Amino acid sequence: MAxxxxxxxxxxxxxxxxxxxxxxxxxxxxxxxxxHRIQAEQANDLAVRWNCKAGKCGSCSAEVNxxxxxxxxxxxxxxxxxxxxxxxPMRAFPIIKDLVTDVSWNYKVKxxxxxxxxxxxxxxxxxxxxxxxxxxxxxxFKKCIECFLCQDVCHVLREHHLHEEFIGPRYLVxxxxxxxxxxxTENRLEELKGEDGIxxxxxxxxCTKVCPEHITITDNAIIPLKERVVDEFYDxxxxxxxxxSG
Amino acid sequence: MTSYETHKYDVLIIGAGGxxxxxxxxxxxxxxxxxxxxxxxxxxxxxxMAEGGVAAALANVDERDSWRVHFxxxxxxxxxxxxxxxxxLHAKESPDRVRELEAWGALFDRTQDGSIxxxxxxxxxxxxxxxxxxxxxxxxxxxxxxxxIHQGIEVHMENTIVSxxxxxxxxxxxxxxxxxxxxxxxxxxxxxxxxxxxVGKAYKITSNSWEYTGDGxxxxxxxxAELIDMEFVQFHPTGMVWPxxxxxxxxxxxxxGEGGILKNSEGKRFMFDDISDLYVNQxxxxxxxxxxxxxxxxxxxxxxxxxxxxxxxxxxxxxxQEGRGSPHGGVFLDIAWIKEKIPNxxxxxxxxxxxxxxxxxxxxxxxxxxxxxxxxxxxxxxxGGIRVDADTQMTCVPxxxxxxECAAGLHGxxxxxxxxxxxxxxxxxxxxxxxxxxxxxxxxxxxxxxEIEEIAKHVLKPFDNTEExxxxxxxxxxxxxxxxxxxxxxxxxxxxxxxxxxxxxxxxKAENVHTIGNREYNAGWHTALDLDCLLTVSEAIALAAxxxxxxxxxxxxxxxxxxxxxxxxxxxTILRKADDDTMEIRREPIPKLAEEYQQIIDEMG
Numbered sequence: 038m039a040x041x042x043x044x045x046x047x048x049x050x051x052x053x054x055x056x057x058x059x060x061x062x063x064x065x066x067x068x069x070x071x072x073h074r075i076q077a078e079q080a081n082d083l084a085v086r087w088n089c090k091a092g093k094c095g096s097c098s099a100e101v102n103x104x105x106x107x108x109x110x111x112x113x114x115x116x117x118x119x120x121x122x123x124x125x126p127m128r129a130f131p132i133i134k135d136l137v138t139d140v141s142w143n144y145k146v147k148x149x150x151x152x153x154x155x156x157x158x159x160x161x162x163x164x165x166x167x168x169x170x171x172x173x174x175x176x177x178f179k180k181c182i183e184c185f186l187c188q189d190v191c192h193v194l195r196e197h198h199l200h201e202e203f204i205g206p207r208y209l210v211x212x213x214x215x216x217x218x219x220x221x222t223e224n225r226l227e228e229l230k231g232e233d234g235i236x237x238x239x240x241x242x243x244c245t246k247v248c249p250e251h252i253t254i255t256d257n258a259i260i261p262l263k264e265r266v267v268d269e270f271y272d273x274x275x276x277x278x279x280x281x282s283g
Numbered sequence: 284m285t286s287y288e289t290h291k292y293d294v295l296i297i298g299a300g301g302x303x304x305x306x307x308x309x310x311x312x313x314x315x316x317x318x319x320x321x322x323x324x325x326x327x328x329x330x331x332m333a334e335g336g337v338a339a340a341l342a343n344v345d346e347r348d349s350w351r352v353h354f355x356x357x358x359x360x361x362x363x364x365x366x367x368x369x370x371x372l373h374a375k376e377s378p379d380r381v382r383e384l385e386a387w388g389a390l391f392d393r394t395q396d397g398s399i400x401x402x403x404x405x406x407x408x409x410x411x412x413x414x415x416x417x418x419x420x421x422x423x424x425x426x427x428x429x430x431x432i433h434q435g436i437e438v439h440m441e442n443t444i445v446s447x448x449x450x451x452x453x454x455x456x457x458x459x460x461x462x463x464x465x466x467x468x469x470x471x472x473x474x475x476x477x478x479x480x481x482v483g484k485a486y487k488i489t490s491n492s493w494e495y496t497g498d499g500x501x502x503x504x505x506x507x508a509e510l511i512d513m514e515f516v517q518f519h520p521t522g523m524v525w526p527x528x529x530x531x532x533x534x535x536x537x538x539x540g541e542g543g544i545l546k547n548s549e550g551k552r553f554m555f556d557d558i559s560d561l562y563v564n565q566x567x568x569x570x571x572x573x574x575x576x577x578x579x580x581x582x583x584x585x586x587x588x589x590x591x592x593x594x595x596x597x598x599x600x601x602x603x604q605e606g607r608g609s610p611h612g613g614v615f616l617d618i619a620w621i622k623e624k625i626p627n628x629x630x631x632x633x634x635x636x637x638x639x640x641x642x643x644x645x646x647x648x649x650x651x652x653x654x655x656x657x658x659x660x661x662x663x664x665x666x667g668g669i670r671v672d673a674d675t676q677m678t679c680v681p682x683x684x685x686x687x688e689c690a691a692g693l694h695g696x697x698x699x700x701x702x703x704x705x706x707x708x709x710x711x712x713x714x715x716x717x718x719x720x721x722x723x724x725x726x727x728x729x730x731x732x733x734e735i736e737e738i739a740k741h742v743l744k745p746f747d748n749t750e751e752x753x754x755x756x757x758x759x760x761x762x763x764x765x766x767x768x769x770x771x772x773x774x775x776x777x778x779x780x781x782x783x784x785x786x787x788x789x790x791x792k793a794e795n796v797h798t799i800g801n802r803e804y805n806a807g808w809h810t811a812l813d814l815d816c817l818l819t820v821s822e823a824i825a826l827a828a829x830x831x832x833x834x835x836x837x838x839x840x841x842x843x844x845x846x847x848x849x850x851x852x853x854x855x856t857i858l859r860k861a862d863d864d865t866m867e868i869r870r871e872p873i874p875k876l877a878e879e880y881q882q883i884i885d886e887m888g
Contacts, residue, residue, distance in 0.1 A: 049803065065526020065647070077756035081807030082800030086324070088492040091532045091642055093421065094327045110645055133463055134804040141440075144325065144432075152433050153388035164382050166397030172390050176415065179390065179422060180637075183326055218388065 039063075041118040043071055045083070046125035050132050056080075057121060062113055068101055068124060069108035072136070084135035092249055095184030099136050100125045105186040105247045108136075127189040140185055146204050150233075153215055154223040171219045178214035178258055180250045183207065187244035187254060193237045203234035206244035206254050213258035216265070226269045235263060285739035287467035290437070292318035293722040294715070295457060295472035297444050298499065300328030301420075301707030302687025302714070303478035304427035305380075309715025310476070311434040315722055318470060319431075320439045320459060322494045326428045329480050329492065330707065333420025334535035334638065336402055336412025337708070338701030339377035343398040345581060348409040350374040355887035357702060358880075359561060360406040360591050361666070361695020362836045362852055364512065364873065367880045368673035369693045373702070373709050380708035381413050389426035391415055403540045403577060405589040406699040408565065408887075410579070417537050417638050423704060442468060444498065445812055446738045447475065447506040447683070448730055454506060454683040455728040458738045462809065465802025467739060471730055473722035476676075476714045477503055477669060477685040482516075482820045484759075484813075486662035487767040490522055490533040496813040497820030499689030503669045504819060508678035510858040511691045512667035513820070514827035514838045517698055518772050520595035522661025524613035529646045531661040534616065534639060536700040538656075539588040541635050542577040543618040544570075545595070546655070547607035553614075554587035557598055562590055574624060593697040593837040596660040600772055603659065613659030619652055628652065660772060664703065666694040666837065667827065670857065676714035682721055686714035696836020696852070745798035745811040752797030755811035762789050762817060770825050775841040779829040786822050793818060822866055827856040830868050 039062050047056045058075045069087055076083040087097040090109045097108040102116065102123050116122055130138035159165045187206035193199050204212075212229060215221050229235045242255045252258070268275065294310040296303045299321035311317040321328065340353040353374035358365055381399065385391065391413045392400040401410040415422040432438075441462040448456040448469075456471040479499030483491025504510055521534040539545075547553050558566045566587050567573040573586025588595070599614050609615055618636070622628035629652035633640050636651070643649040643656060668691035669678055676684045687707045694702065745755070762785075769782035793815070798808045833843045835852050854870040861867040876884070 063527065066528045067646070070528040076806055077754070077760070081754060081756065081798065081810075082805040084804035084806055088323055088327045088494065089329075089332050090492065091332070091529070092645065093418070093638065094331045094492075096323065096327050112646070137804055139463075140324070144440075147429070148432050153429065155386055155388075158386075162382070163386070164398065165385060167390070167393055168397055169393040172393065176390060179415075179425070180418065182331075182421065215388075218390070221388075 039118070041071070041113065042121040043075060044121040044123045045072070045075070045135070047083070047135050049134050053132065055123070062118065066113045067109055068106070068111045068113065068122065069097055071113065071122075072108060072124065084133070084137045086137055093182060095182030098127055098184045098186050098189065100127060105189045107184060107186070107249050110249055127185065129189040129191070129195040130185075142200055143183070143185055143188065143207065146208050147211065150208065150212065151223050151225050151228065153218065153221055155220045156222050165220050167219050174257065175214050175217045177252055178210045180252055181207065181210055182250060184249060186247045186249065190243045190247045192241070192243065199234065199237060203237040206238070206259065208233070209235060209238070209262060210252060210254055210258045213262055216262065226266050229262060230266045230270055235259070235266060238263070285467060285736055287469050287735070289469045289471060290318055292316050292437070292470065292472045294318070294474045294476065294718045295320065295470050296476045296478060297457065297502075298328070298478035298480060298687070298689070299325055299438070300478065300480055300687065301330040301423055301427060301704060302711035303328070303476070304424065304431050305708050305711030306476045306478055306686055306715035306718065307436045308427065308431050308434055309712045310719040311436050313719060313723070315719055317436045318439065318472070319436050320442045320444060320457070320470065322441065322443050324440050325438055326424055328424065329495065330420045330424040330704070332490070332533065333423070333704050334417040334533065335404055335537040335540065336414030336419045336701050337377070337381055337423065337704035338404070338407060338411050338699065339381040339413055339705055340374060340411060341378050341381065341399060341401060341413065343394055344401040345409040348411060351883045352408055352887055353377070353411065355884050356407050357693070357699060358695070358884055360697055360699040362697060364695035364836065364852060364855065366673050366692035367876055371880070372673065372713070373693055373705060376709045377705035380705065380712060384423060384426050387426045387430035389422050391422070402537065403585065403589065404700045405536055405539070406591045407701065412701040414537070416634070417535050417636050419704065439468065443809065443812070444502060445742055447502050448734060449506055449680070450728040450731060453681045453728055455730055458735060460742065462804050465805060465808070467742075469730065469735060473725055473727065474682045474684065474718040476718045477683070477689055478687045478711065478714070479689045481688045482665050482824070483662045485762065485766045485817050485821045485824070486771070487763040488522065488531040489662040490519060490531055491662065496816045498816045499685060500668055500823065501816035501819040503678060503680070503683065503685060504823070504858070504860055506680050506683060507860065508680050508683060509670040510668065510823050511670040511855050512696070512827065513665070513823040513858060514831050514856060515666035515694075515696050515836055516662060516824060517592055517664040517666060517837050518596045518660040519663035520592055520599055520660055521616055521658040523647065524609070524657050524659045525611040525647060532642070532646070533661065533663065534656060534658050535636070536592075538616060538618050538636060538639060540577065541618065541632070542574060542621045542624070543588065543616055544586070544620065545588050545599070546615045546617055547602045548609060549607055553602055553607070554590065554595065554598060558587055558590065559594060566590065591697050592700065596772060597839060599659055609657040611657050613657040615655040616658045617655035619654055664688060664698055666696065666698050667691050674713070675717035676710055677717060677721070682725065684714045684718045686710040696838065742812060745796050745808055748795050748797045750797055752795035753792050755796045755798065755807055755814060758789055758793050758796060758814055759810060759817065762786070762821060766821055766824075770821070770828060773839055773841050774828050776829065779825050782825040783822065783829070786818060786825060790818050823858050826866055826868050827858060830856050830870070
């Protein structure tokens with residue numbers, strides 16, 4: 038059986054380094070399989086998050102050879118195995134240990150956002166009527182598995198650390214899924230402009246590129262939201278209309 | 284003295300999948316303080332993996348559907364071993380539970396007139412599964428999560444409970460540790476709801492993740508609750524078989540619901556060869572009729588690929604054993620063939636089954652719109668579990684409730700696809716409601732310090748064991764191998780007796796497992812602690828399987844190929860911890876069905 042070397046980030050926030058592990062690899066293996074094999078055979082205490090192992094839960098986010106990836110969906114035959122495969126934690130979040138980062142900030146961001154608020158039901162049985170065509174586009178946003186790879190790659194968070202001023206692509210997608218929900222009645226544009234910091238996004242589309250669910254984050258979610266914000270706050274005609282309508 | 288932090292709640296929920304979240308939401312509707320503990324991050328529990336849909340007799344697609352048909356389908360699917368009252372509540376309440384998800388932001392696929400769309404699934408007479416493509420579970424857990432975080436529930440993510448605490452007869456809380464630093468947390472609670480999911484990690488080939496080590500079953504058992512019908516483990520017929528690293532990952536039944544067919548290496552649709560008497564009247568007798576059924580023809584009967592999961596899994600095993608399997612030891616599941624029937628088939632498949640398309644493309648280099656998949660059985664679900672009262676979901680331990688996969692009663696000897704997501708919602712809601720009621724009606728119970736000290740000592744033991752002790756992963760792998768081999772789809776007295784011996788040996792080894800490193804996010808230590816639960820549920824499954832000397836539903840005995848033993852389908856197996864700490868098993872006759880229930884079943888044919 039062939040062997041490959043994995044250069045894994047080991048340690049905590051204060052003290053960490055890359056450690057090389059050589060392990061056997063076989064057909065069809067993904068990086069998570071290799072990490073598990075190393076964990077079971079050579080490094081029992083190695084910390085890594087994972088759950089479904091099928092790209093559906095978004096737990097095993099990390100960086101493979103410098104690219105934000107789900108470990109369970111990164112196949113070894115797509116990587117050059119003649120050199121060590123580097124596996125390290127997401128860099129936009131504080132490190133807990135080894136490949137595990139503290140992603141709690143994401144959960145706090147979501148809690149602060151205005152929740153879904155439906156209009157009164159359309160039918161007497163308490164249900165709503167919606168056309169499939171009207172929900173297709175937001176179903177794209179709802180494919181999000183909350184792996185936070187888009188947050189990891191976003192330079193506003195990763196390099197500029199503006200976690201207090203910008204909610205990141207994940208939550209702009211979330212905002213889009215609420216704002217464009219056919220029966221939601223809430224208005225989130227003021228928050229998007231203000232504390233959510235949508236203006237920080239300068240549409241470099243890095244988030245779209247890394248999304249394992251292939252959500253077109255920038256084009257379908259962020260840009261339409263930016264347009265709504267512009268229409269709401271910067272449209273001179275609308276401003277005038279507001280003045281007169283009180 | 285052990286150091287720990289204490290959290291005090293009215294209701295403590297253990298597990299944050301569909302059932303746990305739904306219970307937490309319900310319990311927090313009043314003024315009660317609710318705590319929710321989960322092993323992973325919020326929103327990652329196995330509910331997220333559910334693909335096909337949630338079963339509810341909304342009758343949006345076929346107005347002939349009703350709770351009565353759903354009830355009869357569930358009872359038949361479970362080989363009449365289900366708790367009829369639970370089957371009734373489930374069938375009656377699941378439509379409301381599904382509708383309320385849309386009030387919380389979920390968005391199901393739509394019918395032409397804008398209502399919730401429903402699809403066909405195995406064992407359901409009419410199109411009954413509300414769905415979102417093939418990612419229904421994600422939509423459900425996200426709706427519950429996003430609604431739940433605004434209800435004042437305190438969530439403890441990445442915390443594991445290792446023992447329940449009791450004061451006298453009553454449950455009084457739980458002992459856990461948090462992963463990050465490995466610190467202990469004591470939860471004091473007036474009522475506790477177990478919603479920990481399944482036991483799949485007891486097997487080598489499984490669709491379940493690392494979390495599913497039977498925690499709830501084991502916690503309840505050690506606290507004095509009863510486990511029921513543990514022999515009924517569902518081997519889902521279609522898991523991936525190739526490449527080896529993805530073996531066991533689920534391939535949704537939705538593929539067959541959309542017209543996918545099963546073929547052996549000779550290209551034969553072998554499911555037509557073996558249709559049981561219970562279903563012969565409801566099943567198509569030719570491929571054309573089966574196809575028409577999947578396309579919504581109301582006069583057609585379902586294709587045999589949509590028979591119950593237990594039966595299909597056995598047929599696949601038979602094909603493989605008799606040399607008609609696929610190259611990697613499965614059979615072929617073909618959805619690409621529908622291009623003979625409809626235009627733009629490839630696009631249709633990608634739209635209806637997006638995550639299956641994605642999964643095969645990325646993990647197996649297979650384009651399911653062009654070529655068949657290779658599939659074989661995978662450990663998926665356990666019908667058996669903690670015995671609960673049908674209405675309140677309370678166990679025989681006062682204050683201890685259970686819901687979802689870890690509880691039992693609804694599914695009998697075999698669960699129908701789609702009935703799990705509805706089970707989570709219906710009984711999660713009920714568990715939350717009655718746990719809250721219990722907390723309101725009963726005061727605080729003081730915790731017993733001595734018990735806490737004892738548990739802490741046990742939990743830290745893997746660090747103290749000598750280096751000669753085994754590696755926890757090694758023990759886990761050995762257990763999985765043995766369960767797969769000896770307590771899998773085909774069982775016998777010999778295999779089960781041997782399994783019980785092996786489990787006993789592994790238990791002794793597990794006592795001495797050695798953990799390296801420190802308490803901070805130490806996967807080896809966590810694996811060592813999970814072994815306790817895995818061994819308990821493994822023993823329970825093997826012991827119950829040995830006791831039921833017959834083949835019925837998901838439980839197949841090679842030495843009793845038919846329901847040989849008189850009355851095999853007329854009792855439940857009940858397990859409890861005896862005074863001498865051994866596992867005790869007994870049979871309990873199932874009471875004769877109430878006349879009203881029997882009448883519905885007779886009416887529905």
